[in-house]
Amino acid sequence: MLSKGSSCCCSFDDYKLTTEWLQNQTRHQPKVAVICGSGLGLLAEAATDKQTFRYQDIPNFPVSTVPGHEGCLVFGTIEETPCVFMKGHFHLYEGYSLCQVTFPVRIFKLLGVDSVLVTNASGGICPDFKVGDIMVIRDHINLPGFAGQHPLCGPNDERFGTRFPCMSDAYSKELRTLALDVASDLGCSVRTGVYCMVSGPNFETIAEARMLLTLGCDCVGMSMVPEVTVAKHCGLRVLGLTLVTNKVSLDYSREEKVNHDEVLEICKMRAELLQKLVSTLIGRCQQNINTH
Numbered sequence: 133m134l135s136k137g138s139s140c141c142c143s144f145d146d147y148k149l150t151t152e153w154l155q156n157q158t159r160h161q162p163k164v165a166v167i168c169g170s171g172l173g174l175l176a177e178a179a180t181d182k183q184t185f186r187y188q189d190i191p192n193f194p195v196s197t198v199p200g201h202e203g204c205l206v207f208g209t210i211e212e213t214p215c216v217f218m219k220g221h222f223h224l225y226e227g228y229s230l231c232q233v234t235f236p237v238r239i240f241k242l243l244g245v246d247s248v249l250v251t252n253a254s255g256g257i258c259p260d261f262k263v264g265d266i267m268v269i270r271d272h273i274n275l276p277g278f279a280g281q282h283p284l285c286g287p288n289d290e291r292f293g294t295r296f297p298c299m300s301d302a303y304s305k306e307l308r309t310l311a312l313d314v315a316s317d318l319g320c321s322v323r324t325g326v327y328c329m330v331s332g333p334n335f336e337t338i339a340e341a342r343m344l345l346t347l348g349c350d351c352v353g354m355s356m357v358p359e360v361t362v363a364k365h366c367g368l369r370v371l372g373l374t375l376v377t378n379k380v381s382l383d384y385s386r387e388e389k390v391n392h393d394e395v396l397e398i399c400k401m402r403a404e405l406l407q408k409l410v411s412t413l414i415g416r417c418q419q420n421i422n423t424h
């Protein structure tokens with residue numbers, strides 16, 4: 133797979149080859165895909181009848197280079213729903229093109245997946261948010277996209293979707309409502325808000341954080357938006373959940389300095405709750421699809 137700047141470097145045949153390779157290795161036929169962000173690979177542990185593939189063994193798959201991203205694809209079942217979990221995903225700052233970052237999403241589409249649950253870690257911009265909060269993503273701001281770093285730049289393959297996709301409903305209203313209902317049933321209070329993607333890898337300056345607050349961002353992170361954009365483009369239902377692992381400094385007098393170890397530490401502390409939320413949601417998500 134060749135990288136050609138920001139335009140797509142994978143042909144339909146590349147996607148087909150990877151899909152067929154996986155189909156030849158597994159009898160699982162996933163309906164739900166879960167993309168696990170930094171330190172959230174534990175989400176896959178709720179599945180039964182698991183079959184795991186290391187990214188390096190899957191043709192055309194990128195490999196994870198960031199601590200907290202194990203780098204394997206896990207097929208399994210949750211409450212009778214066939215699922216596939218990405219234990220670790222890819223980032224622009226690792227040097228991958230956005231075509232590589234989003235490569236797995238189109239594989240999920242070709243495997244027959246209908247819904248994608250994306251999870252990640254982020255910094256809380258909204259002053260009300262606390263470390264450990266979970267936010268159901270209502271919408272996003274694609275800052276790299278504003279600068280031309282967009283996964284759909286380049287020739288459009290109509291077999292996946294239209295040239296000009298609508299993004300005003302990127303995050304499924306049904307799934308967001310379901311997530312809020314499940315959280316309430318589990319006695320877990322969750323936030324709702326806007327996630328902004330920056331390319332990273334540095335955390336924000338104070339001036340940048342203040343700008344993001346002014347722009348209406350509740351959380352900021354370095355991932356997810358390209359995957360969500362490609363998922364929506366090819367007609368998948370999307371739910372996004374972000375875990376607030378740190379509060380982003382908006383004030384020059386604040387002494388705390390964010391670092392990746394702290395991000396992973398908070399993920400570890402909240403992974404069990406997120407796992408419960410995600411697995412309960414998956415069970416109900418298929419009931420919800422069957423009744424629509």
Ligand SMILES: O=P(O)(O)O[C@@H]1C[C@H](O)[C@@H](CO)O1
Pocket residue numbers: 168169170171198221223251252253254332353354355356391392395
């Ligand atoms: O992969 P995600 O978005 O969960 O990871 C966040 C963003 C950076 O990769 C990392 C910074 O600590 O956490």
Ligand SMILES: Nc1nc2[nH]cnc2c(=O)[nH]1
Pocket residue numbers: 253254255256330332334335336352353354377378379380390395
């Ligand atoms: N950009 C960004 N990404 C994060 N991922 C986890 N925390 C943060 C943060 O504060 N800023």
